[in-house]
Amino acid sequence: MSGPNKNYDPVEVTPLHADEVERTRDEALDAFAKAADLAALQEAKLAHLGDRSPIALANREIGALPPQGRKEAGQRIGSARKAINEAYAARLATLEAEHEERMLATERVDVTLPWHTPQLGARHPLSLISEQVADVFTALGWDVAEGPEVEAEWLNFDALNFQPDHPARQMQDTFFVEPAGSGTVLRTHTSPVQARSMLTRKPPIYVICPGRVFRTDELDATHTPVFYQVEGLVVDEGITLAHLKGTLDHFVVSMFGEGLEARLRPNFFPFTEPSAEVDLKCFVCRGASVGNPDRPCRTCGSEGWIEWGGCGVVNPRVLQACGIDTDRYSGFAFGMGLERTLMFRNGVEDMRDMVEGDVRFSRQFGMEI
Amino acid sequence: MRVPLSWLREYVELPAGVTGREVGEKLVRAGLEVETVEEAGAGMTGPLVVGKVLSYEPEPQKNGKTIRWCSLDIGKDEPQWVVCGASNFEVGDLVVVVLPGAVLPGGFAISARKTYGHVSNGMICSSAELGLGDDGTHGIVVLQPGEATPGDDAIELLGLRDDVLDIAVTPDRGYCLSIRGVAREAATAYGVELKDPAALTLTGSGEGGYPVRIDDAGACSVFVTRTVTGIDPKAPSPRWLQQRLVMSGMRPISIGVDVTNYVMLELGQPIHGYDKDRLSGDIGVRCASAGEKLMTLDDQTRELDPEDLLITDDSGPIGVAGVMGGASTEISESTTDVVIEAAHFDPIVIARSSRRHKLSSEASRRFEREVDPELPRYAAQRVADLLAELAGGTIEPDETVIDTHLLPKRITIRADHAARVAGAPISVDETVAHLTSVGCVVAKGNESGAVDGSAEMLTITPPSWRPDLRDPNDFAEEVIRLYGYDNVPSVLPKAPGGQGLTVSQRRRRRIATALVGAGLTEVVSYPFVGDADFDAMGLPADDPRRTTVKLVNPISDEEPSMQTTLLPTLLRTAERNVGRGSSDLAIFQTGLVFLPRPDAKPAPLPAVTQRPSDEEIQALYDALPDQPLHLGVVLTGARIPTGWWGKGQPSTWSDAVQVARTVTASVGVEAQLRNVELAPWHPGRCAEVSVDGKVIGHAGELHPKVCQAFGLPARSGAVELDLDALIAVGPQSVTAQPFSSYPVAKEDVALIVAAEVPAKDVEAALAEGAGELLESIRLFDLYTGEQIGEGKKSLAFALRFRAQDRTLTETEVAEARQAAVQVAVDRFQAVQRVG
Numbered sequence A: 001m002s003g004p005n006k007n008y009d010p011v012e013v014t015p016l017h018a019d020e021v022e023r024t025r026d027e028a029l030d031a032f033a034k035a036a037d038l039a040a041l042q043e044a045k046l047a048h049l050g051d052r053s054p055i056a057l058a059n060r061e062i063g064a065l066p067p068q069g070r071k072e073a074g075q076r077i078g079s080a081r082k083a084i085n086e087a088y089a090a091r092l093a094t095l096e097a098e099h100e101e102r103m104l105a106t107e108r109v110d111v112t113l114p115w116h117t118p119q120l121g122a123r124h125p126l127s128l129i130s131e132q133v134a135d136v137f138t139a140l141g142w143d144v145a146e147g148p149e150v151e152a153e154w155l156n157f158d159a160l161n162f163q164p165d166h167p168a169r170q171m172q173d174t175f176f177v178e179p180a181g182s183g184t185v186l187r188t189h190t191s192p193v194q195a196r197s198m199l200t201r202k203p204p205i206y207v208i209c210p211g212r213v214f215r216t217d218e219l220d221a222t223h224t225p226v227f228y229q230v231e232g233l234v235v236d237e238g239i240t241l242a243h244l245k246g247t248l249d250h251f252v253v254s255m256f257g258e259g260l261e262a263r264l265r266p267n268f269f270p271f272t273e274p275s276a277e278v279d280l281k282c283f284v285c286r287g288a289s290v291g292n293p294d295r296p297c298r299t300c301g302s303e304g305w306i307e308w309g310g311c312g313v314v315n316p317r318v319l320q321a322c323g324i325d326t327d328r329y330s331g332f333a334f335g336m337g338l339e340r341t342l343m344f345r346n347g348v349e350d351m352r353d354m355v356e357g358d359v360r361f362s363r364q365f366g367m368e369i
Numbered sequence B: 001m002r003v004p005l006s007w008l009r010e011y012v013e014l015p016a017g018v019t020g021r022e023v024g025e026k027l028v029r030a031g032l033e034v035e036t037v038e039e040a041g042a043g044m045t046g047p048l049v050v051g052k053v054l055s056y057e058p059e060p061q062k063n064g065k066t067i068r069w070c071s072l073d074i075g076k077d078e079p080q081w082v083v084c085g086a087s088n089f090e091v092g093d094l095v096v097v098v099l100p101g102a103v104l105p106g107g108f109a110i111s112a113r114k115t116y117g118h119v120s121n122g123m124i125c126s127s128a129e130l131g132l133g134d135d136g137t138h139g140i141v142v143l144q145p146g147e148a149t150p151g152d153d154a155i156e157l158l159g160l161r162d163d164v165l166d167i168a169v170t171p172d173r174g175y176c177l178s179i180r181g182v183a184r185e186a187a188t189a190y191g192v193e194l195k196d197p198a199a200l201t202l203t204g205s206g207e208g209g210y211p212v213r214i215d216d217a218g219a220c221s222v223f224v225t226r227t228v229t230g231i232d233p234k235a236p237s238p239r240w241l242q243q244r245l246v247m248s249g250m251r252p253i254s255i256g257v258d259v260t261n262y263v264m265l266e267l268g269q270p271i272h273g274y275d276k277d278r279l280s281g282d283i284g285v286r287c288a289s290a291g292e293k294l295m296t297l298d299d300q301t302r303e304l305d306p307e308d309l310l311i312t313d314d315s316g317p318i319g320v321a322g323v324m325g326g327a328s329t330e331i332s333e334s335t336t337d338v339v340i341e342a343a344h345f346d347p348i349v350i351a352r353s354s355r356r357h358k359l360s361s362e363a364s365r366r367f368e369r370e371v372d373p374e375l376p377r378y379a380a381q382r383v384a385d386l387l388a389e390l391a392g393g394t395i396e397p398d399e400t401v402i403d404t405h406l407l408p409k410r411i412t413i414r415a416d417h418a419a420r421v422a423g424a425p426i427s428v429d430e431t432v433a434h435l436t437s438v439g440c441v442v443a444k445g446n447e448s449g450a451v452d453g454s455a456e457m458l459t460i461t462p463p464s465w466r467p468d469l470r471d472p473n474d475f476a477e478e479v480i481r482l483y484g485y486d487n488v489p490s491v492l493p494k495a496p497g498g499q500g501l502t503v504s505q506r507r508r509r510r511i512a513t514a515l516v517g518a519g520l521t522e523v524v525s526y527p528f529v530g531d532a533d534f535d536a537m538g539l540p541a542d543d544p545r546r547t548t549v550k551l552v553n554p555i556s557d558e559e560p561s562m563q564t565t566l567l568p569t570l571l572r573t574a575e576r577n578v579g580r581g582s583s584d585l586a587i588f589q590t591g592l593v594f595l596p597r598p599d600a601k602p603a604p605l606p607a608v609t610q611r612p613s614d615e616e617i618q619a620l621y622d623a624l625p626d627q628p629l630h631l632g633v634v635l636t637g638a639r640i641p642t643g644w645w646g647k648g649q650p651s652t653w654s655d656a657v658q659v660a661r662t663v664t665a666s667v668g669v670e671a672q673l674r675n676v677e678l679a680p681w682h683p684g685r686c687a688e689v690s691v692d693g694k695v696i697g698h699a700g701e702l703h704p705k706v707c708q709a710f711g712l713p714a715r716s717g718a719v720e721l722d723l724d725a726l727i728a729v730g731p732q733s734v735t736a737q738p739f740s741s742y743p744v745a746k747e748d749v750a751l752i753v754a755a756e757v758p759a760k761d762v763e764a765a766l767a768e769g770a771g772e773l774l775e776s777i778r779l780f781d782l783y784t785g786e787q788i789g790e791g792k793k794s795l796a797f798a799l800r801f802r803a804q805d806r807t808l809t810e811t812e813v814a815e816a817r818q819a820a821v822q823v824a825v826d827r828f829q830a831v832q833r834v835g
């Protein structure tokens, strides 16, 4: 605010009076503040920042001042105009933000609505578990080996030390392929892949073989003539039963969780000697249900252990039939039923659910088991 | 093999109070498969006593029954009065009476109760009520006169309380099909002495028994006969013997038969008893002649095979050796003189006969697994002793003993062999001790007693009852199982570095993942099909898919073939799902198909003592059908359901074709398509799918008749692809191409062509003409209608042009567009549609 200046011509230019400039500015600020929406703000802008607005008109009067007075008046007008511009910009930003907010609010949808593009389908859990097993073993550096389902009898039996008239061969309930005497069968286990692996690879051999196998069982809640197994085979120097146990313990932990282990029970299989059944420490009760009638366990029948599969040290006769030097190499093998594994691992109660192809069964699993 | 614990205890001093379950667990750890432990009579409590019938009054009832109001002497001052519904007893008979306060098997609590106008103070028990099973009398149990005294505890008398171990005997453990064998395992498991039930005093002279002539000594190495005369055929088998047979799962028949069965269960040696009076002339052992017949004990006439080993007399065949006896010489209710046969037969001969005649008997099951060849004389002695003792017979001292069996083969193995197989520190002393406990005779050193090189050696003679012990590892197993599998350490072996999944394995996973991403659900089904499936699919008579690999013994005669296409089983799966209410389906399945090789020869059976020759291995592979991996897909119902977004869309032929494109694209291969006609597809809506010039399958809409035959909604679609063929043409590796940062020029082209010209061909013509400036081309509209005339269609394509190194000029783009159109005009007489 400037006082009267006696040094120059006291021509009175009212709009440039300090009081007047202040009033003009305040009116503008007030008008912007009162503008309720963007349209009102535009109106106020025209009135207070437009070509004919008081501040614009005042600006034009500066030229009428004597040179000595122009600087001061110019500064006064400039600062008022800056304040008006800033007030406008601030109000504009506020109103635009309010406007956007209102708009977005009206565009709110119900995100829980379904959509028409196809939903993700599902894998069959037998495929998923096969792949999981394969992953466990490929992580150990093993290969995934495969073989055909119609198989030479020699590979399915003879090479594996099932002698032609031995009861073990009769116990396999074999599907024979026509004509009788074709020497071909539907493989009764994934073990012929062992023989194939030994015939086609050189030790060290570390392979895991998931696959479909066949026996002449009728379908019921716990049996099916077509089922899946997974079989592991190692042939290397110095392989022992201890290596088999170590592998099974690792397998158990990978499939069922930390702190679990495998247990071996002596048994008989022609292609392994010594042979054993593999039991798995119950992953649900971890043995706590044994002798504890208050906490029964459905998964293991309160036995603490679950029967899982068979295993053993590869019978040297099998190595011999496949041309492997038994003085230098030894091996182990193990095998499990995947349906059975799913039954106790994932609570599948009826074998038929696994083979009937009802999509509701697969869909429970999606892409994970 | 069912083993009553009470019987086992007779030969093994098991710790007092040990239960069947505990013994079972011990045996499991020793390698026997104990499937169940039955606790017979568990939960049963007395008083259950012997009663003598003092009197009874028959009282007819309104319901037509006649009950008996009985007074019984149960060893007390006053008679016990009970009501009984049975009538198979007389005054003076000894019966089993359950008194109020007792609990019978099944938790059946007994109290005095009012019935038929009397207060019955207990009841007289039947066999079934005592948990002994139906004895066929339809009445109550009547004890033998003098068998007990009124008031005796019947639980103990009848052996009602016992544990029975049911053991699944593995093929290598034939000796465990006997109390003797299981007792041996139990004795080892508990570290106690075995009282060998075969350790009997032989009273026979070793000669002069019922004459026997063996023609085939290879198949019959031991044959022993003993004769017992003057037995009382009516003598009942004592209750303890009957009870043991019942607990072991056999039915008591008569004293003669029961004793032979009992000895078989006890020692594991099958015995055959002949009625001496019905034998004529010498017993012979020979192979059957073609055309010979025999009526076996089960009253079936069996056609004999020249490989069957027979027991004969002058009348001809009287039994299939080791499998089943003949009806003509069997022991009957009038037999007084018995000839006992105890023999050793070759396991393979018996196994084949048993299989050939589909006749698995208690005897054949044992002979197949090989019986201790040193048992026959002892077993015959045991039968003779029991017949003399229980049926009043006289044992003739004369005895026929033909014995040519070979002694068990000795073997020399490294003393640390078991330790090396186990990977555990099993000492030589432990090894020797364990081998000795299973019956081996072990000497340190090799045959000559010398130590062989660095390794200490053991020379082992296996026991006669363990024919399975042949190889070093067989002995290692015995040692390790007794050492304890639990004591073997756990060591993860280190494999050499692997390469992960193969390309094919990875691609199969990727295909499945892509299908799931496209909304398909994987199912599995059996690979068995039949002609009805092919008929339903509308396959012509000469369709190659009708030529199948067939099974000799299929599950169902309707489905004797292995699938040559995945579609029939998948269509049936779809049908089942639709029937269960899942009508909008998109399912897939992968599996092998089986394509016979017309020139296939039978697979050879090379020797197993060495690696087969390369020719033999090739012959094994060549004998097999081709078994490529296929993918099958079925789509039915709505692909897009009706919803809040609007009307739904059914799945169409193009969804099926798109699945084929998705599959090939998921492994980096573009599908080539063309219209073909092939069942089971709609003749106008079937795409042949090729990759790299090779046909890998088909996709499209199913023929209306096929939808009908499988009960599927009209216009269902299907796909079948050979995944092996697809995966094989996938790229080895993909090389990145630079892409241009100059602006794109867009041009649209609409062409009118004949309706039958494939859009893909027009697109190819445009692309060819457009040259290398063309970046991409896409069909964006298809129009048919009056404006362009009948038999024609308009195809509109969006073309994008771009150069690597510059911005294209308008002239360049116009020239490229014109060149593109020109090729289509020349090739298909296409007309540009303007406006």
Ligand SMILES: [Zn+2]
Pocket (backbone or CB within 6 Å): A282, A283, A284, A285, A286, A287, A289, A297, A298, A299, A300, A301, A302, A303, A304, A305
């Ligand atoms: Zn549990």
